[in-house]
Amino acid sequence: MTGIPPLPSPTRSSALRSSALGITAGLIGWFIVVEIVSGILQGFYVPLFSDIVIELGIRDADVNWFEAGQLLLCAIVVPILAKLGDMFGHKRILLVAAVLTALASWGLAFADSFWTFLLFWSLQGFYVVWLPLEIALIFERGRQQNRGVSLTRRAAGLLVVGLEAGAIIGALAAGRVYAATGGDLTLTLMVPAVCVTLVAVIIWIFVPESTPSGVRSLDTRGVILLAWGLLLITGALAWMRLIGELQLGGVAWAGVALVLVLGVAVLVWFVRHELRQANPVVDMRVLAQPEMWPVQATAFLVGISLLGAQGPLSTYAGTDSSLGYGLGLDATERSYVIGLYLVSLIVGAVGFAATSRRLSPRIVLIVAAVLVGVGYALFLPFHVEVWQVLLNLSIAGIGCGALVGAMPAAAAAAAPFGKTGEASGMTNTTKTVGGAFSSAIFGVVLAAGVGAVAGQTASSLGGYMTVWAICAAGGFLAAILLMAVPKVAFADAPVA
Secondary structure, three states, rough: OOOOOOOHHHHHHHHHHHHHHHHHHHHHHHHHHHHHHHHHHHHHOHHHHHHHHHHHHHHHHHHHHHHHHHHHHHHHHHHHHHHHHHHHHHHHHHHHHHHHHHHHHHHHOOOOOHHHHHHHHHHHHHHHHHHHHHHHHHHHHHHHOOOHHHHHHHHHHHHHHHHHHHHHHHHHHHHHHHHHOOHHHHHHHHHHHHHHHHHHHHEEEEEEOOOOOOOOOOOOOHHHHOOOOOOOHHHHHHHHHHHHHOOOHHHHHHHHHHHHHHHHHHHHHHHHOOOOOOOOOOOHHHHOOOOOHHHHHHHHHHHHHOOHHHHHHHHHHHHOOHHHHOOOOOOHHHHHHHHHHHHHHHHHHHHHHHHHOOOOOHHHHHHHHHHHHHHHHHOOOOOOOHHHHHHHHHHHHHHHHHHHHHHHHHHHHHHHOOOHHHHHHHHHHHHHHHHHHHHHHHHHHHHOOOOOOOOOOOOHHHHHHHHHHHHHHHHHHHHHHHHHOOOOOOOOOOOO
16 A cells, blocks of 8 residues: 555664653753752852851841842843743753853852952852753653653652752862862852853753744843833842841831832733733743643742741751750751751652652642641741751651652643743742742841840741741642642643
8 A cells, every 4th residue: 555654663663762761861861960060059159158258348248139139130030031942942041041150150259349249149040040941851852752741740850859969069068178278269169160161061062952932033022021020029029128137117118118019010011911912921821721820829839938938947046045945056057957958858859759650740749738838837836956846847848849849840741832941930930039028028027026035136936936837828828729730730641
């Protein structure tokens, strides 16, 4: 018979599947290396902040501006770069982000003033788009095998393991490198710069390109509206935290409220504009899907405990226990507490990658969110002994680790072709905004309690209770929202 193509032989089909699987496994391996370096960036500088303060001749409080500047940039660039990845290829934009991060890291090594360090520290935030773009690349590669969703879930867990392992490596290596260089801060800060440079080379040589969506039209007005809206909101939150710490008066609070309202108004304008566009920066119709909006809302709620609660955790662990609360730990002992929390994140990420093969990913996500809520709720009655704090943190950390790995993968699974980068990138944006929001609120709450105990500068126990209650409520609310996700969500499409 003519005109009918021959069916592929079983041997040939198996060879093709094995080849595709090998390419994907190799790709995941390189991305684990990339995420290890991402973790090094997040863990390396923190132990050196005291030395950086002395080197730049600034105050300890000025370090807060580094975090604020990077949060501002992250919130703005992630959705834009993720969209560009869908349009022009995810590898291309990933490489651009890696090169920009490398340049900023080298700039940090040679920065000699507060403003130059702040500039390069903010620009180094381009690394936050690495994970969403990696997820999009893995998902698009796996989609060709009708196993994009399950493959991405497992890969996301492994990438988070690499990320947290890198953070531990960076935190442990920083002090040792600084001592080995005889206290030379410039030489010490060259280490992460070299690592990021090598990552850029790895991406350039070993990472294959994805298939662009074919749409090359960027909604410029939408980009401007989104950037200004996020800039105003995250800027207002950063100022809110500073005002709370300085305990300023009503005029300052009125200014912050005005900027915050203006930012919300700009985002409302952005949403209405996007709904009229054929090729929007952020597709609001996709975000409104029942598989998508609970995921994005959960990312925001996860940011509250994952990003916003770390500062209060550190200060509580260092609070003098003679007050009747606090652990009274020194800097070294506090680092062990943070290290255990990072290990629990790794356990959660590995657990998600393993259990989601056998159980419904939706159920695993709900259980993870409940663990976050339970872990922080346990702080309310149990917070006096070190073992109680470690147990609570471990429970919450396992849940957070699973959710961090799951969110980008779940968003990519719910997105149509050509929007995987945009969807997974939005989880990072909403997580960052959630962290900025909670960081500002927690700063105000804890500052309000300072001086509640005569002669003390520590925050009150009531302030810490409020922080833990908000984190617990966020976890339980995320579990409730995830119940609205259809039961068949985040599963592989049936083989054609």
